[in-house]
Amino acid sequence: MSFDVTAIRDQFPILKREIDGKPLVYLDNAATTQKPQCVIDALVEYYTTSNSNVHRGAHRLADEATRCFEAARDTVKEFINAPKREEVIWTTGTTESINIVAHGLETLLSPGDEIIATGMDHHANLVTWQQACKASGAVLKTVPVTDDGELDQVAYEALLNEKTKFVAFPQVSNALGTINPVKAMTKKAKEFGALVLVDGAQGAAHGWADVQEIGCDFYVFSGHKLYGPMGIGVLWGRESVLEDWPVWRTGGEMISTVTLQESTWNVLPYRFEAGTPNVADAIALGEAIRWFSSLDHDSVVAHEKALLDHATKLAKEFDGLTIVGNAKEKIGVLSFVLDQGHPADIGFLLDRQGIAVRTGDHCAQPLMARFNVPGTARASFAIYNTLEEVDALFVALKKVRSMLA
Structure with missing residues (x-):
């Protein structure tokens, strides 16, 4: 064609x-892609005809907004080949998605546990793990970069051991354009029982966001690098991992029951989506993904x-x-x-x-x-x-x- x-x-x-x-x-x-007219139109259409808060309203606008908002979640599920829609969590972008995971690690890791990151990570996929290690007593190790700008796979395999609890790496280097062998790297990490996060901020925009093919536990990306709006992103997490993952922010929507003494959390994905969501940009991201997927x-x-x-x-x-x-x-x-x-x-x-x-x-x-x-x-x-x-x-x-x- x-x-x-x-x-x-x-x-x-x-x-x-x-x-x-x-x-x-x-x-x-x-840094950011430009937006096709259909994405701009989706934003205008929402604010012109359906602007309302989602999930809680009993009126027509709230119902329309909720259906469009949740339909966008379904679009993301299909785009990344997620097993379940409940695994798709709306965030402000890749950075927030990674921070949600890092916050949970702070409470799940023990002194002496090890995290592996890489020497080509974006700061959002490095500083967060530094902070998680400081909070938990875990040790951060990094995969070196070769002269050609590739991750040293021999060195990576040498870093993996029974203390490795978590591994994070970019699908694509934002600074060099290097495409990393994320499926093979995930498979190696899984041999030691480690959880794996793939930073897909650059990879998703090229249609490589098949989480089942990769085999990772977390996949994160931002809408604005995928012909969608700024301020919206996705954290995908494996259901078996997310069900017990510590919540990050608390407030409305993410709760099930509240008394003056204690609270219980909502089901997935809402337990990680505290407060009024970015409805318009989620809908527009769904439109961007449909547009991109039509090519x-x-x-x-x-x-x-x-x-x-x-x-x-x-x-x-x-x-x-x-x-x-x-x-x-x-x-x-x-x-x-x-x-x-x-x-x-x-x-x-x-x-x-x-x-x-x-x-x-x-x-x-x-x-x-x-x-x-x-x-x-x-x-x-x-x-x-x-x-x-x-x-x-x-x-x-x-x-x-x-x-x-």
């Missing part, structure tokens, strides 16, 4: 913007690979540019430095030419230290990007390099 990128682009209003008189070239998709997956993958291959070829031919992260398996992320100029300067000068990239440490300071760089400039591609936009990036970089010389 051919991939009609022009038809895709027409569905994203923001791509028609100009920056200082130049067409916007948006290459910051690993031909193989064509999407082929298109994004073509973008990365073209960018990598131009990067290798570009004098003074060094790619940071050369894993064999990558998504559309090109992280790089120039021999002249700080990444922040590169980003500023590209912006003056209408090119939007990310610069800095990408919330992965240990990884930047591993490669001995203060940060990188990162171009990250999505389904609406074009080969012409990749060309525009490198034309702009030539101008940047001449200005920094």
Whole structure:
């Protein structure tokens, strides 16, 4: 099936913007993706016709909002191939999802237990485990990163032992684009009886969120990296694990009974969803997932690979540019430095030419230290990007390099 990128682009209003008189070239998709019109329409439709709190109301609007809200949960269940809808918990995003799990670990771990994270983790998937270890007396160990930007699998297997109680790793590195072998890593951890969390913030946007295929116990992702709104995300947890997992926040909705002396918790998933939920964004995320799932997956993958291959070829031919992260398996992320100029300067000068990239440490300071760089400039591609936009990036970089010389 051919991939009609022009038809895709027409569905994203923001791509028609100009920056200082130049067409916007948006290459910051690993930070957040843009939203198709159908997702924007879903938000407007909810607030225009059905705005109401869910679950508790006895009127028409509350019933409509509840049905749409819970239908979005069903959409997520199907998208990630979860066994049960009750395992899908709404959160504000990947960070909150991980914190819910980490809070439970603080009470479940004992001194001397071990957590394994990695040297390429986003801070949200590293700092949380540091804090859990401090609170519980557990020990944090990390999988090193190779020169190519891959997780050292030999070292990983050597870290696993009978003290390993919990393992967390990213499905895809947000800073390098490395695709990690999460199914194989999960299988190894399970040989020692460890619980496994997969950070799918970058992986879900590429259709790789099959939790039964991976075999993990927790899978987390954010809506805004999946063509959906900001402020909504998902924690999926295996029912047998979640049933006894300590609650994080308390309040309305997550309770079953309350007296002046004690309370009992609601059933899944509501025991982890205290307070008024983000109804509109959950509904819009459901729409984003339906939109994304309607595309031909193989064509999407082929298109994004073509973008990365073209960018990598131009990067290798570009004098003074060094790619940071050369894993064999990558998504559309090109992280790089120039021999002249700080990444922040590169980003500023590209912006003056209408090119939007990310610069800095990408919330992965240990990884930047591993490669001995203060940060990188990162171009990250999505389904609406074009080969012409990749060309525009490198034309702009030539101008940047001449200005920094």
